[in-house]
Amino acid sequence: MKKFLLPLLVLSLAACSGGEQGESDVIKIGYIGPMTGDAGSYGHDTKKGIDLYFQEHPTIQGKKVELIYEDAICNSQSAASAATKLVNIDQVKVIIGGQCSSETLGAAPVTEQHKVILISPVSSSPEVRDAGDYVFRMYPSDAIVGQTLAEEALKYERIAIITESTDYAEAYHDSVLHYLVQAQEVTPVVDEIVQPNTADFKTILQKVQNAKADVLLSIMQTPVKSGILVKQAAELGITAQIYGTDTLAGDDFEQHAKNAAKGVKMVIVAEDDSRAEVKEFKKVFGNFQAPVIFSLKSYDAAHVLADAIEAVGYDSDAIKQWLYDMPGREGLGGPIEFDEYGENNSQAGSVKVGVEDPATGRIVFELLREEP
Template sequence: MTITRKIILGISFITLVFTLSACSFNSAKISSNEPIKIGYIGALTGKSAYIGIYIKNGLDLAVEEINQEGINGRKIKIIYEDSKSETNEAVKAVNKLIEIDQVPVIIGFDSSSSVLAAAPIVEQQKVILFAPIASAVEITKSGDYVFRNRESSFLHGEKMAELAFNKLNYKSVAILAVNSENGLGYQAGFVKKFEELGGTISKIDNYVKGEKDFRTSLTKINGTNPQAIYLAGYAAEMAEIIKQAKELDINAQLLASAGIETKDLFTIIKPPLGNGLIYSYPAFNPNDSAIADYQKKFEAKYGFKSEAFAANSYDAMQIIAQALKICGTKTSCIKDEIYKIKDYPGVGGLTTFDENGDVIKPIIFKTIKNGEFLPYENKLNN
């Protein structure tokens, strides 16, 4: 070997050593100082934007609080992706967050269909998906890395059926539900439980999300003389149904799914329209003294009180933060830590996760009275 070649090899070796040292230093610096990236996917535009913004509000408030102390010296940085209320956009966002941003956790999703479409991807890539509002029953079996802290729509449907048959003494109920995983879950739970109890479903009619004219469906339903009509869907459509039922002089009791409670409902219907409607809801009381500090911070930041969707999102981020402190960004460890959670005192309710990543939380009933969402018991006592 020539002297020149020896010199070149020597220089190359020294260069390699310094390069490797620099890489090692940068890696150490990244792991100890750079922010932990968490993905958010939700509708910030489109027909479900009000849901996506609720989720974002709770998430942002939680991150503000977490970053005051940090996660083992690191901050949380949210990478926001707008699903535009479309499932295919949500899937694109999942792939981008995993492949380009390399996030260990994705929080959000404004629809169960988006969660179900994303689940196989996160399961294969071993990335945590945490959905604060998705309720479709199919999510229960969608994967080991998929979690939610909202009760399934099927369970809500069952609970409403029990109320209708056992407490309200209704024996005949019709159903008007959106044709989606969410709406059909409420419908399936209600039908199963109501018929088990001995009740009769007089008619079922389904509609597509975004439908505005329900007069034909309501007329057909009313022709079966139900004692009540169970509405399962989203606030915009259910508001139109309430208005049109009034126009048609339909006197059956209206029951509804949890999606009826949004701060924008009374921009669509004007009180006293909607009075007396009964709906199931997560056990979240915005006036509970136990969450007064949370509500004070939320109202100061956004100018209105939190509802359950934002509360669930806030809890989701706080739960993830607890796991990050123990696990860093190792997703198998984060997953195991979430499964261990029992009776977490969240602002959205006492939270436990079962073996499927489903939440175990109580369900309550509420009613509408003069433009307010109130505990149903208040109505019974007045």
């Protein structure tokens, strides 16, 4: 009996492994993002953007699309585990993710090794540029967007910076500081790095106040941390203009900062509200938990990926080449054209400011149109 069991087991395992994807009647697409944790709002909105695209376009090459979501809680180790699972167990050839830069940088070594496409909707750390040949991203690098923040800061005399110690925030900080110090020879009066588990900023904010800073750049990983910092700054009576980055706005930010969010500015890639298709997307999407551009970029990532598979099939090498060769096109979140590093640096940062919506009393971020 025993001698029959072993071959039977081997055969069963072989059957379970799924065999070649090309012969399957479904197209598997993986997703890596923070679906829980303080960055959960990014995961919620980017997932929903992808869902919306595939609800509208449920098949590619006549095959049903199967989406497999993995939660990486904005953490590089979890992202690496998620990528390993998607590549080895689910045998996907394409992954949309990560969302946090830590996730993309954590997943990239796994996907590169297995020649799997990793296309990130919103990771913006400059380090993503060199993450690999199969790594693409929709959102411009912080090396570009960060310059807008630095230029805004230069409108003030005494600059303070508080940065969270994460892959995204530290790289963003370096871009801003590089521009301030190298290009403009301006040194911040306060330049503090805080641990990711820090949530009591009062003593550091005291430093900002003692240094008589008139602008404070808050470079945090999540809207929760930004919200807590803005709240504590308001309680201490800090009058410096606060600027955040693209991770600032969202429900979580407002929940913590409340009325103190009013007047806070953020530098972010702005969506073009004048376009009818963007208006329609907003209407269909419903309640946004994160900035609108995040879901637009994830929708666009799903779109270009679907077009690539439609054109060349479910083959990661062919998809990679198709993406590099893709002529420039207009996505919902703005222009898309990948350079030789797989980056889409076709947009710069814009400034938004928190204003009170008279209808709801809630703080919303509107594009700042300063008087000439």
